[in-house]
Amino acid sequence: MDVLKKVPVREQDPKVRATNFDEVCLGYNIEEAKEEASRCLKCKNPKCVDGCPVSIDIPGFIKEVEAGNIEEAAKVIGQYSALPAVCGRVCPQETQCEQRCIRGIKGEAVSIGKLERFVADWSRENNIKPEPPKETNGKKVAVIGSGPAGLTCAGDLAKLGYEVTIFEALHEPGGVLVYGIPEFRLPKETVVKTEIDNVKALGVKIETNVVIGKSTTIDELMEEEGFQAVFIGSGAGLPKFMGIPGENANGVFSANEYLTRNNLMKAFDENYDTPIAKGKKVAVVGGGNVAMDAARTALRLGAQVYIIYRRSESELPARVEEVHHAKEEGVIFKLLTNPKEILVDEKGWVKGMKCVEMELGEPDASGRRKPVEKPDSEFEIELDTVIMSLGTSPNPLISSTTTGLETDKRRCIVADEKNGQTSKEGVFAGGDAVTGAATVILAMGAGKAAAKGIHEYLSNK
């Protein structure tokens, strides 16, 4: 074994996986996990922990893995994270815990994410469940949204003895974990459902099909239904479009629509009723994780797929691993390219896209070099489907129906980072609804902080 290298993780062959929706990464088995765990130096001053937004005791759990005490390892992680099987899969580890890993100074960092995933999967397979609290304290808290922020906040509060009800607008709990991130990266039935069941096992009630702001309001929950505090974890689901000609043509989708049809509504499975326009030649506009997910989904539905991104490869906001997987599977990257117009046939369907080549100019406010159009470089590509993946912002449904809730100019709810407190008494918020589209682990961290904030608030009341 070469201690400088990660123990490789088994993956489905790219050619095979490009035609199915099964998980790409197969994870470690116990021998591989123990071997990888032995690479960890169990540092006295573990830098990796500083890189983790929820400060998991990484050497602590890795030590248990090395010794083969997986149940113990699960308990260590459980003190910090409610969704380890999810984070082990989708956290951008390479810019968080693993980036700081001391092992990584010379050679490759320890595969912290893959080890975390192993521990969580092992616990699930061996039916380890969290213990529900012994008694409740009789205080009711409402949580809006069942994404990572809401689930974490609800789980932590339940452990402290609160009676928690989650209100979810859609018919399934999980937020982006069920409607956005595809099956081949995050299996729904095994991984996501189990983590949600674990939260339910703590005594948390989940009421689906309740749209806060429509079915009822925060004011009503507090005044009429006896909730003493509310946590808003409603995410940032509102899709953006470019505003170019042809964007309302048939065959132009937001990434959210395309992914929701396929993930939440399971359109890829013909036993389900929801249709999806599969497309033969698909362009995905954008370069983030969401764009990669949409592209790889379209590929699996049988299309030839382009990623259209206006900057260069090094600016792609998606995780390196996702870009690598997309390329392996055959997604074609058209970088430094920007759409100008979607071309539409007489029946109103997409027939192509007019694009322009870009080059990188001076750095902009974000420090990234700003793309500018190359003169006379317009060209057309033939397409039947276009998926817009340009980012999302928080939905105004809640902020516009709650009195005294302050938002900023990006429509994000204003909340204290330390405890989630908003401008309205008894109302806390966190996750994408506060930060704008971010990551699962940051949303979880915010859910945790708010649970603590709510506990303090209700204890002093």
Next chain:
Amino acid sequence: MYKIVKKETLAPNIYLMDIEAPRVAKSCYPGQFVIVKMDEKGERIPLTICDYNRDLGTVTIVFQTLGTSTKRMAEYEVGDSYRDFSGPLGCKSELVDESDEELRKKHILFVAGGVGTAPVYPQVKMMKERGIDVDCVIGARNKDLIILEDEMKKVAKNVYVATDDGSYGMKGNVNDCIKDLVQNQGKQYDLVIAIGPVIMMKFVCILTKELGIKTIVSMNPIMVDGTGMCGACRLTVGNEVKFACVDGPEFDGHLVDFDESMKRQQMYKTEEGRAALKEKEGDTHKNGGCGCSDK
């Protein structure tokens, strides 16, 4: 689970159901809609709220069977339950928040086409409850397809019926009827609220624009979530892109791009759905279920 407590067949292929959904019943208003998902494998089907009883906690829906989903919905009987029933979604009708005094000053005409009579009903009923007289035109292809006429007569001051084949009421489509009212019977209206097939709403709007009467329509584009998350329901209103599920479904009909909306609605029309439409309405969509005529 949301229990079906009443089921009626209003016309061939048009069904009315009362569903137990206390949260929706408590907070809904005319103009809003719900999303029904029958079972694990079903799609999310948007349907307008046609009535509600806050005391009993029930909501009434009326739907027409077209393709797979609506046909499957019709197989459910009293005592069965739908898995999901989410709402109320969308904005309430503008009339809800207008004062009685303002409304009394207006002469309002409701225009209902085919199954669109069902979503018109709660609005007319609300006007009656607030003591405001309104007129209503109901159009359909033939007598059998006229629904909720008796109910409507109880709440509207005047109900005018038009059928394409003349089997009941006036022979002609809803536009012929509106023209007759305004041009021959000396009626004056300041506001028209038209709900029915998109093609009917389009032609009503062309006419009311000529007549100079402000017109509200209720759009029914393809939807997925109904909460503003997917953008499937987008349409162009006065050169702006709107999401019907959160900005609508009611819009100023003189600003809506109906042609784009009709094209978008075709996106997933199944063969069955298409066959049923063709069987009913013919290739050219002449004499649409509403009683309107094509270009």
